């Protein structure tokens with residue numbers, strides 16, 4: 297029997313950690329499968345995606361710059377992918393290509409793991425940032441019944457567009473509103489690239505944040521961002537961003553290889569070792 301195979305498609309693709317994650321699971325569960333990297337240009341992407349099965353793949357992860365194009369190309373996108381406006385995971389069933397966006401699951405499952413009960417009190421969530429990742433977060437938080445979601449972004453127009461797309465309880469604010477909004481936040485999420493290695497720090501004052509608040513960062517390199525260090529210092533509950541990356545990989549692996557994998561400390565240690573090796577190089 298031919299081994300099952302999946303891949304990650306992007307351009308460039310060298311830095312993707314998906315092969316490490318899926319490779320770890322294939323080995324741990326003794327599954328005779330493959331997970332490859334595929335560097336595919338935007339011009340070649342439509343044909344590549346449409347011929348996945350002919351190339352021996354059961355499915356794929358899709359990353360930059362193809363996530364929006366994939367939404368248009370799949371035969372069927374689920375409600376999550378349509379709401380987020382991007383597909384990051386595809387699989388084939390009876391010759392049809394299906395697409396989803398598993399960042400939503402990744403974000404929520406990471407919080408469930410790292411701060412159980414975090415959504416019991418979710419009257420006010422504050423998201424810093426309004427880019428592609430923030431879109432997945434807004435959808436996820438709405439699914440969990442967030443009372444209101446305040447988007448704080450450097451470019452107000454981008455936050456306004458995102459708020460308008462989701463409507464109702466999602467509101468847009470300029471960066472200067474941050475201090476006021478943090479005073480009543482139950483959940484604070486950094487979805488900007490600030491605080492990432494090589495980027496400017498996220499300058500934020502957490503002194504007025506309620507003591508029960510949970511703080512999470514989707515930046516995971518470094519693992520302990522300035523935001524998380526400051527939140528920990530204040531005694532707030534913190535959840536780092538690596539778990540989102542690990543959990544978003546779970547649904548794809550299950551679809552392609554037929555086994556729901558677990559996000560374990562062993563997997564986490566493997567990826568942390570890779571992050572540290574990269575930081576040292």
Ligand code: NDP
Nearest residue numbers: 425426427428429430450451454487488489514537540541
């Ligand atoms: P985008 O480029 O779509 O958005 C970037 C966001 O950061 C925008 O809100 C942008 O604001 C803001 N930003 C960038 N530079 C500055 C600055 N100097 N000052 C203020 N705001 C700034 O990126 P994504 O949404 O795709 O990703 C954001 C981060 O999340 C990245 O670091 C990425 O690695 C991480 N990520 C982590 C995941 C995980 O699994 N843990 C999954 C996906 C992403 P503006 O609109 O004003 O430009």
